[in-house]
Amino acid sequence: MRIIDLHCDTLTECEKQGLTLFNDHTQLGFGRLGKDGWCQATAVFMPDNLRGAAAVEYFDRVYDYWLKQLEQHKGRMAEAADLEKDCLASPECPAAFLTVEGGSVLAGNPDRVSLLAKRNVRMLTLTWNGANELGGGQAEDIGLTAFGRQAIALLEQNNIIVDVSHLGDKGFWEVTQLASRPFVASHSNARAVCGHPRNLTDDQFRAIVKAGGIVGLNFCEYFISNLGPAQPVECLLEHIRHFVSLGGADHIALGSDYDGAPLPLWLDRSEKLDSAISLMIKSGLESALAEKICYKNARAFFARYAASAVGEEP
Template sequence: MPFETAPTYIFDLHCDTLDRLALHKSFPDAGFMEQDAAIPDARMSSLASNDCHIALDRMAKAQYAWCQCFAAFIPDHMSADWGWQVFCAVRDFFQSQLAEHAALIEQVHDARDIRGIVDNGKCAGMFTVEGGSFIEGSLDRLHAAADADVKMLTLTWNGKNAIASGNVTTDGLSTFGAQVVRAMEQRRMVVDVSHLNDTSFWDVVKASSRPFAASHSNSRAVCGHPRNLTDDMFRALVDRGGIVGFNFCRDFVRGDGADPTRDDVLFHIDHFLKLGGEHAIALGSDYDGCDVPSWLEPAQRVGELHTLFAHEFGAEIANAICFENAAAFFERNEVL
């Protein structure tokens, strides 16, 4: 139903909620979510009501006009066939939840429909993938993912796969990886460089021709973790017309692992703004994939970021970071 009062608009480029639910006790050999083993199955089976960071019913009660990128996470250590099984399991779970909770969520097939979906009071659910290890030697599975309306693919996790190398390795984009990037661009699937090492990042810049994303990455100048972006990387994304989602992960916000404060978050946003990122900064929470600041847990508290940004930078910047930049980026991707 449409909102009775003006909602807060939120667009989040990354969460791991689907894996946490879909693979709960179903893929024990994959090592998923061991910390959830003690949670009753009834509280880990529904996207609408659960013990995760994100639940559709809680977000609906919070009155957000909300677009969420739901990722299928494929770890690096998996073989291509094993990774494909996981992708299919998460995809099928997502489809079942879309059908079961149609009053709360609608899948994004065309990003130009996002505003209409959220204004009608539903979550606009965008299906994405984190880790391309299920793609090896052939583009067939990439095209199958595109046919399932996967809108963005993070090329690697932290390690190396057939496409590229993550931030704990030293190699770059492979010859096959360059083919993957070109095929993704042809299918209008956004190339996501979060998790890449520096060599792979710059190889993607050379191999790509369209705007790309860092769905959940922060500023390395503020917090020196290799998962974060250098200033030159951020400028390259801005110059290409890309998008960068601010990651809530404690280890990427501040270097000592302590619970980040609101000021710690502002340091990253302010730094990106000074680099010309007014139209490139978005949210990339990593909810259900990491430990987040206590004041942003669970996900219905995400609106506190909008309040924080509005107070510090003004309402226009807050609206841009929390929704407009990401919405405009994906809308452009449909027509460029």
């Protein structure tokens, strides 16, 4: 099956551990992806204890590592700089695009938005769990700051997709008021199925659907159920069925969270994803819906996002 995955922390983890993106140790390895074509969002994760100049310095270090990895693995992986064109990676050469998990990367400076765009950052998760210059995450639900409200427009102008995963509920609803382009929750599940505050309420999911956005299913065991690493495939299927029941069959994608979370055993390595999808299909997931979730919905979202561009020549 082709794959488009909207979130992993593998890049950050590899930089930290001094590994290449093609290693065998991390949950995701670029040499261990399915062979039907794989496009992977690779996040620079911004820790909540870094702000201002320290956050910028940290981002620059991981970004340097990213550039070196692209250079080192030329021909074995490619940067999907234009998501609409590049998201269906060739089977021989997986594609990856850069995202940032945490608006502290802006250090409160609006000029940094266009700088990130020039560096091909395609998506920004506004917060992690704590508060930063843009607003409050789910553990510190203070809403958006004035700079956070300004940043939504700047991100949209610079074609950087707004990501509300981790954002507190108050900030979420402010984004729905401010966003003029479709936005995403790159790695979040259904709160009605698993009551974790990192998951989306039904109203939040409906608001993302209404905006033409998309939600990546998170494989983190805590956000699927409370049954731990041995939980069965049915637990993730319940989230899919719930989102479908809310009218979201065209708005569910993958947001694995590889290398950012403990995952159920049947899903915990990137090379298992093909068999994991087969397992879900055997357990009742319709093949056509599986295809939508694995890549078709994300591809359609990238097209909608590109079509919604503001202030550009036709």
